[in-house]
Amino acid sequence: MICLPEQLLFLRENHFRHDRFRPGEPVPAQDELFVTDWEEYIADISRKDAYSVLRERFIQFRFPVQAGMSKNSNYQQATRRGTDTAAMPEATGTELADPVNLRVYLYQTFAGRIPVMETSNRGDFETLVHLFFRRNEPAVIPASMGACMIKGYNNWDRIAKYKKRWREKSGNKGNLDMLWQLAFNQMKAQRECYQDTFLILSTAEYSGVSAGMLGISPARWRELSMVIRREHEATHYFTWRFFGAARNHLLDELIADYRGIVTAIGRYKADWFLCFMGLESYPAFRPGGRLRNYLPDSELSAAAFNEVKSIVKKAAENLESFSNRYAQRIYTAEGKQAMLLAMSKMTLTELASGDAQNILLDTGLNAFFSKEVEGNECCFGGGES
Numbered sequence: 001m002i003c004l005p006e007q008l009l010f011l012r013e014n015h016f017r018h019d020r021f022r023p024g025e026p027v028p029a030q031d032e033l034f035v036t037d038w039e040e041y042i043a044d045i046s047r048k049d050a051y052s053v054l055r056e057r058f059i060q061f062r063f064p065v066q067a068g069m070s071k072n073s074n075y076q077q078a079t080r081r082g083t084d085t086a087a088m089p090e091a092t093g094t095e096l097a098d099p100v101n102l103r104v105y106l107y108q109t110f111a112g113r114i115p116v117m118e119t120s121n122r123g124d125f126e127t128l129v130h131l132f133f134r135r136n137e138p139a140v141i142p143a144s145m146g147a148c149m150i151k152g153y154n155n156w157d158r159i160a161k162y163k164k165r166w167r168e169k170s171g172n173k174g175n176l177d178m179l180w181q182l183a184f185n186q187m188k189a190q191r192e193c194y195q196d197t198f199l200i201l202s203t204a205e206y207s208g209v210s211a212g213m214l215g216i217s218p219a220r221w222r223e224l225s226m227v228i229r230r231e232h233e234a235t236h237y238f239t240w241r242f243f244g245a246a247r248n249h250l251l252d253e254l255i256a257d258y259r260g261i262v263t264a265i266g267r268y269k270a271d272w273f274l275c276f277m278g279l280e281s282y283p284a285f286r287p288g289g290r291l292r293n294y295l296p297d298s299e300l301s302a303a304a305f306n307e308v309k310s311i312v313k314k315a316a317e318n319l320e321s322f323s324n325r326y327a328q329r330i331y332t333a334e335g336k337q338a339m340l341l342a343m344s345k346m347t348l349t350e351l352a353s354g355d356a357q358n359i360l361l362d363t364g365l366n367a368f369f370s371k372e373v374e375g376n377e378c379c380f381g382g383g384e385s
Helices: 006-012 034-047 050-057 073-081 122-132 156-170 176-188 218-243 250-265 270-277 290-294 302-325 333-343 348-352 356-374
Strands: 102-109 112-119 147-154 195-202
Touching (some): 034 156, 147 218, 250 270, 270 302
16 A cells, blocks of 8 residues: 555545445436426527527626625625526626637536536636636636536526426415425425536637647647547536535546546547646646646645655556556446446555556456456446447
8 A cells, every 4th residue: 555644645535425326327327307407598599699598597697707796795695596686786797708609518428418518718718617616706717727517506597497387386376475485495405406517618728738749630639628528527427426526636537537538539548647637747747737736725745746746647557557458348338337437436546556457356347347248238337428
């Protein structure tokens, strides 16, 4: 086992709860309830435009990005209680620089379809992150960040439709306001009725890495970047929905980048992942690499940071070695699913250890390989996203 100082114990963390995942769960999973509403939004966009439809449905678009906005009482009333913004002086709205190039669509993942807001304008990407992730507060967005998953979003448009259906069923009963409050309290206990998960994506080069750094053409790298980025976030969505966690953690990022790279080019390349982290010239670290985005808030010593770099490199190389060794099994549709499940049961230090391959086998891949030999389906499920 790798000996770690106290400030690096986060490398032994695994926040995934596998008791929430049922073996035999069909893949792709059934869509969550919010997908039906987003299908409606997308249908409206086909007749209007994305910015107009989103501004009408999502309260955050009706307020500017401004320091202190999240603490503003009217903003809180609107976003927390669904209060009408028409008479609020603060509700001056947020404009996008290039609204024509804002796309909204549904992307198929292992966990079902998930809504995506995608823009080719970097400034608009940052604006969307400010609106939905930063609660209309300005913030510095790292250049290496090109995606954001919004979890547990309170969708007041869905709540309004829920209320409308409830009123239609209630008929002309007296004291509807009091009865609605009771119904509303019941609804709040069922978060799937009003909370959404969706992605915000940029079309820029993945992790801020240039095509030249990977030795491929700019056009090809742009194309692959979107595949990696979407599948990376789709993996976070899967672990959020079925394992109860999607954190700003190196283990999560290693797993999500593994899925993204394999989906994009059909195999895992450790050197690509290390480039994304800023470790393409290991042991040197390139400023701007994503690695620093996932370190604890407290400052690491130089020795501790060197140890992090070493562990990340070893883990990536172990994954490539294992995947190449078992390529004919791992790179099948069912194998990719089994690999995701196996990685999610390990820690970063285990993945970096000299025994990583045996641990991967023991966490479920041996059982998968045995079933494959027998001609059975992987217990994880069916098709590839």
